[in-house]
Amino acid sequence: MGELRLMKGNEVIAEAAIRCGCDGYFGYPITPQSEVMETLMDREPWNETGMVVLQAESEIASIHMVHGAAGSGKKVLTSSSSPGISLMAEGISYLAGAELPCLIVNVQRGGPGLGTIQPSQADYWQSTKGGGHGDYRLIVLAPSSVQEMNDFVELGFQLAFKYRNPAMILTDGVIGQMMEKVVLADYIPRLTDEEINEKYGSWVTNGRKHNRQRNIITSLEMDSVRMENNNLRLQKKYARMEEEDVLFEEILCEDAEYLLVAFGSSARICQKAVDQAREKGIKVGLLRPITLFPFPQKPIAKLAKQVKGMLVVEMNAGQMVEDVKLAAGCAIPVVHFGRMGGIIPSPGEVVEALEQKLIGG
């Protein structure tokens, strides 16, 4: 069993990175996630595991530093919050185009623009539908507890390397700032250069070896037929993610007549809302997508045959609701309830929305 601690979500990201054999972190401070780099700098992992931690001059630089390190087969991550992720959008598109694995943590705050430092879930579209240019997808994981902040660091890296694709932990200021008990993972050693060459020698750029051709990492292809083929290969990869790596949680769905769909911190609020509604005699369940891409289409489609309606609760103006509607089809009502600008809805408000928007309506 791992070590039990009381920690902040942001601190746990740092701790989990060190413990999972991470080679590097490149970042730039922004609230509400500054503790990620602060914890790393305080822990001085370069003494312990050799992990590099660097405060870059900007988010633009940090994501391209991630690009360079990831291209040499290293396990690297960055973290930021909404306006910083917008700056990283260029680099994320390049990472996806060059098919490089890495982990990006977005501890969301309210927007658009400089917005607020309070929590929000308004970057759902940006994370799951692109954000940068071109047809690409990120693997997007949405933790709803400090424990999952810990667990998804290694999971994010595993998926990123499995698909050679950037992965994102999409969380928010609630989970980033919240303290909870967490069981930390045991240390995994960093890969040696020899191990990197053995595993990823076919693509990494860490110095041409005698026993392999030189490697080139690029997202450029001037020949449009070949570029279309690259795109087709990427699309195939995204389809494979949808087949093999969809994660979700169902709470009290067996007998549910109504369904709440929510991710991350909204899902925690909905858990309480489910209890409150059931006390009132409303049979409601909760489906929590854990991977926002690949999206749990099939379980939602299945529940659409069982329930009378779905309420999608998000801290935004209605983003994931579009994916839930697509999955559920047109047979049942799928409605949205959300608060914006850093306001966190209460469980009571959710039950009220359920009654007014679905049951009463």
Added chain:
Amino acid sequence: MELADIINPNNLVYEKPKLLTENTMHYCPGCSHGVIHRLLAEVIEDMGIQDKTIGVSPVGCAVFAYNYLEIDWQEAAHGRAPAVATGISRTNPNKVVFTYQGDGDLASIGTAEIMHACNRGENMVVIFVNNGIYGMTGGQMAPTTLLGQVTATTPNGRDAGRNGYPLRITELIAQLPGTSYVTRQSVHTPATIRKCKKAIAKAFQAAIDKKGTSFVEVVSTCNMNWKMTPVKANEWMVENMFPFYVPGDLKDSSKNDPESYTPLKN
């Protein structure tokens, strides 16, 4: 004398470096990129570091630099090569990393990245090809475009009031404590080519010795977008570019101030 008498292995004084691939270069005839690529190939080969050197190519005419040198390469987004190189070199401290960038790439969209990488003293070499213009996109004004110079976006000549002043970025770079060797070279005559090769070799040696960032500007021509013959372009460069971009070493910490630089702790 027959051609075969002249092109004869016995008469060979200058060979193609093994590190240069067989690919036909896409550069315009008369362009300086080809010569600079060759010098890089020679230096890396001479130093025997091809197995631990990683190049980072830019956005700009040299975007395809990776097609010509038999080493590992990464292509970077416009201006971000120093950040990409930082990521590689920090996590691979025993490798030799260099960026290859044009003036639009390095001195315009990538000003922040080059300044900070040099100021941090990243152990890497920067090859900065300054042809005073945006080559790849059709010859628009670059930060380095001279006053009065005609480009696609300054058709009546660069005007300070409207377009600001030409930027001597290398002079700025030389001020930064993270740089150990900063020099300005050219490749328009056999003599300057030889000098430039020495400068590139010195820069690579400094990176191997972990002395921080070495920066080699090569004042170059873009005869196509300057709309001149290669010979005329070279003459124009000597007459107009050199007085403003004066060739020579700007900083050589191996000579005058070895203490000025604190090596990076990885």
